[in-house]
């Protein structure tokens with residue numbers, strides 16, 4: 001046992017090809033459906049946690065700023081899960097840094113809760129295997145489970161806590177894809193994913209989405225296995241639109257798109273008609289993720305440079321999952 005109860009971990013964000021939308025058990029983030037994602041090399045969170053008997057409460061610092069309110073309460077709830085495993089009642093100081101801008105529609109909760117789970121358990125010398133670590137991360141944020149294993153990852157819906165876990169489908173170097181996040185709006189989204197998950201079941205399209213998913217999940221696994229960008233692209237666009245149809249028909253409806261979102265979708269369709277194999281996916285926000293093979297990255301970026309709506313782009317390749325680190329560098 002080390003003298004100081006302190007550890008640092010780095011975790012990537014991830015982009016879902018098949019989205020997680022809706023919880024069978026929202027208290028424990030047990031999803032209704034399996035999801036498949038790719039870890040993102042350019043969107044990472046580094047978190048250092050220290051537990052100490054002198055602390056009188058949990059503190060949270062993100063990108064140098066002390067955080068209170070709902071965000072800190074959510075982190076404290078996750079720390080409670082970690083403390084229960086030790087067990088201990090020590091409070092913690094959590095210091096996180098993102099190497100990407102927050103509130104840009106990048107699923108920062110995925111990287112955050114993956115890093116928190118890994119650093120928190122290490123600091124308290126709790127020994128979990130990878131599968132157990134994904135289950136723990138899932139309690140903090142469903143998509144965080146997918147940021148623990150390497151590369152292309154599937155999160156199982158499962159019936160209970162120990163059957164809803166994530167695992168690597170393919171290593172990062174299996175297929176050299178690119179995810180280009182196109183930031184078209186920096187506004188804080190009005191409705192977070194947590195509320196979207198809760199509302200999903202109120203949409204009459206939700207049952208249709210669930211019924212379609214086994215076939216689409218199979219198509220995505222097969223497309224990655226065959227490194228077939230066309231098959232992957234068709235399936236991910238279909239899945240993203242299906243999520244947004246559910247969101248837009250939930251009660252009350254949730255509209256995540258900005259005018260620039262649909263302009264980007266039209267542009268991508270036009271580029272494909274020109275012979276450029278690039279596809280879009282959308283999370284719970286207005287920004288667009290473009291998926292293409294590495295060899296088409298330059299061409300896609302050149303076309304994006306001509307579009308006024310584009311505020312910023314962030315290019316990722318498939319990345320490894322969460323890791324403990326000694327270094328204080330990304």
Ligand code: DP6
Pocket residue numbers: 015016018019020021035107109110140141142143144192193194195282283284
């Ligand atoms: C649309 O697991 O990130 O990105 O932590 O409550 O925000 P919260 O939920 P989260 O939901 C992910 C929703 C999604 C789709 C996905 O990543 O699968």
